[in-house]
Amino acid sequence: MSTLLNTETPITPKPLDGSSITFLELIQILDSQTSPPALEEINSWLSSAEISDPDLQPYIGFKEGNYWRHRVFRNEAIEMLVICWRPGHKTPIHDHNGSHGVVRVHQGLMWETIFAYDKERGLCYGTGRECPKGTITGAEIPDIHQLGNPDVSGQDLITVHVYAPPLGVLRTYKVGSSQVDLYTPNDFPT
Numbered sequence: 695m696s697t698l699l700n701t702e703t704p705i706t707p708k709p710l711d712g713s714s715i716t717f718l719e720l721i722q723i724l725d726s727q728t729s730p731p732a733l734e735e736i737n738s739w740l741s742s743a744e745i746s747d748p749d750l751q752p753y754i755g756f757k758e759g760n761y762w763r764h765r766v767f768r769n770e771a772i773e774m775l776v777i778c779w780r781p782g783h784k785t786p787i788h789d790h791n792g793s794h795g796v797v798r799v800h801q802g803l804m805w806e807t808i809f810a811y812d813k814e815r816g817l818c819y820g821t822g823r824e825c826p827k828g829t830i831t832g833a834e835i836p837d838i839h840q841l842g843n844p845d846v847s848g849q850d851l852i853t854v855h856v857y858a859p860p861l862g863v864l865r866t867y868k869v870g871s872s873q874v875d876l877y878t879p880n881d882f883p884t
């Protein structure tokens with residue numbers, strides 16, 4: 695378990711009847727999980743949370759060369775990050791190598807591109823979509839995608855990420871290539 699909020703048993707979330715949970719309650723629920731929750735559960739919890747700018751203040755910080763990952767907590771079952779992106783920052787094309795994840799756009803505009811892997815043709819473009827503030831998007835296994843803040847957005851991007859199980863060794867891809875590389879993140883994209 696992480697040392698941030700060490701609880702013995704999973705906390706049952708409030709019923710999703712339109713009521714909301716606080717950012718602290720969200721962290722408590724997630725950090726109390728002892729096994730990786732389903733994507734739908736993570737989606738529900740992230741959707742029902744009220745997240746304010748002051749809530750995220752401890753995790754806000756930007757770098758000029760690349761996006762910056764700020765870890766909220768990590769335990770055996772789940773991890774939570776806040777990522778800060780300047781315009782033009784983007785991840786490599788990657789998948790989560792067995793983890794599933796949910797992203798919530800807190801501020802700014804996120805662009806997500808989905809790819810398909812074909813054994814003969816290699817990696818192929820699939821679809822792209824704009825995710826404005828408030829969007830919650832989940833990545834199934836084995837989604838191959840790229841996230842970023844478009845260089846023409848004119849604004850910073852702040853996103854909240856939850857992964858279950860926590861990200862380990864990730865796989866990265868190149869368009870038109872069948873090559874798959876492994877990457878062990880320390881300061882790695884989501």
Ligand SMILES: [Fe+2]
Pocket residue numbers: 788789790795833839841883884
């Ligand atoms: Fe990702």
